[in-house]
Amino acid sequence: MPANDFKFFKPGEVRVRIAPSPTGFLHIGSARTALFNFLFAQSHQGSFILRIEDTDAERSDPRFEKDIIENLKWLGIEWNEGPYRQSQRLNIYAKYLEKLIQENQAYYCFCSEKDLEAQRQYQLSIGEAPHYNGKCAQLSPEEVKKGLTEGKPTVIRFRMPPKKVDFEDLIRGKVEFDASLMGDLVIAKNLSNPLYNFAVVVDDFEMKISHVIRGEEHLSNTPKQILLQEALDFPRPLYAHLPLILGQDRTKLSKRHGSVSVSQYKKEGYLAEALINFMAFLGWNPGGEREIYSLPSLIKEFSLERVQKAGAVLNIKRLDYLNGFYIRQRSIEKITELCIPYLIEAGLIGKVEGKDLKLFGDDSGFLASQYIIRETGEEISFDTLKKIFALYQERLKKLSEISELTDFFFRDSLKYSKDLLKWEKMSDEEVKESLEKSEKTLSDVVVENWTRENLEKILLLRAEEAGLPAQAGDRGRLLWPLRVALTGKEASAGPFEIAAILGKEKTLKRISDAKFLISNS
């Protein structure tokens, strides 16, 4: 816990914070706010503080706090202080609350929610912004005491000074609000239950926050917080309101737009560095033409001046592109480690019975030297899996695609329609001939020579002698049926590399299965 001192922050000392409420999984919007705060702190050698705003006990849940912390770490967004929890700082808020009440800057209000709602409806109907009408603002001390001792339901309201408030937003410039339109703000349910706008002001002061960098949805909270600061005699931090992240329909991004939580993206197989690069460019860019940036290079380039004012629509295709790029950058060992859990989850492979798998890290999945193919019971090594994934590394946009792309390696028999075996307009008979040719060619290859290079050399030779005009295009007559026989798929990696991994026996078995399919249906 920080010391309870009242020292003003030093203007030169940059201290920023991210203040998520644990009422949901870490949202991509909060993650981006965290990123910008982190980048800003890092580029100014400042401090970045994590503060969990869990004053709403009903909606807060420790598992959300866990999710927030885990995913921030996963993204590589590290904080220097915290996590602080507002629920553990209630005595601090109570002290300031009492001060405001004592100074008559805040007061108890006994209005019922029903009355308030009626009032709101009425104000709306006459074209006014809904705001508290001040009914309890002038209660005598006796009335307050009576209400309190009777245990009447109550809240604490801040006497909002009816004045204009302006502030210089680092991104938007001068912004002005008229507080006389706002009505007295509820700052706490009672002495031990502070509410957001109040708790934020106290904490930002106590934690000596120099710059409040947050989403634009907080812009209209700012004048309220400024007035509270003035009432408490706190210095005013600098403000920067980030543009919102929008969905396709240009409204604030929410669940109905699809994936919004970082954990969802992680599970779908997006890499942290892709997400970071992507989020950084949502409402900001360094000005040049380079678009690939790692965390360290972002720190070098980041500045609040280059942050956009308008909201930014999240373009998932761009994230996919970036993710594919970063997948291709990773080492094949790392890709293998990351892909294995998806295969396990799809039920394609499993642990070897009796052997313990080493579980490492948070999310890297299982790492072992041997796995078992569920359908056949055969063992498969990490190295073989590595070879399989190597074929698909450049084809992957998301890691989660791996099981659908490579499932044929882990199946005993393949299911596909016989027409898929036909390249262009081949007849059944031609397909059969093609397969027989592959079969013959491959059965002549001794196991010692069963390598990708060799298979390619031999098969290509056979394809080109053909008997037909030997054009490169004719390779398809041999290669397409072969590839479909091995994979059962319209699109896949090439037949040579697949056959090399499958081995002679399985390769020939699949060709024979394909011949059966084309002849008997």
Add this chain to the structure above:
RNA sequence: GCCGCCUUCGUCUAGUUUGGUCUAGGACGUCGGGUUCUCAUCCCGAAAAUCAUGGGUUCAAAUCCCGUAGGCGGCGCCA
């Protein structure tokens, strides 16, 4: 309804501070082509913004000024 903010290719954006080099640049996506049995990668090329709109200032405006429209956000005993 009230208050506030915003407005350059479909999307993210460069350019606006210091008006001319902007017949508006890049990236994703789309389309076409090359490599290729397929897919992906990679390479080449194209279409795509009368700079929301109206007016003004100026020899000259995406860039400066005024108005208008539209969009979004907030208006909670949520954060």
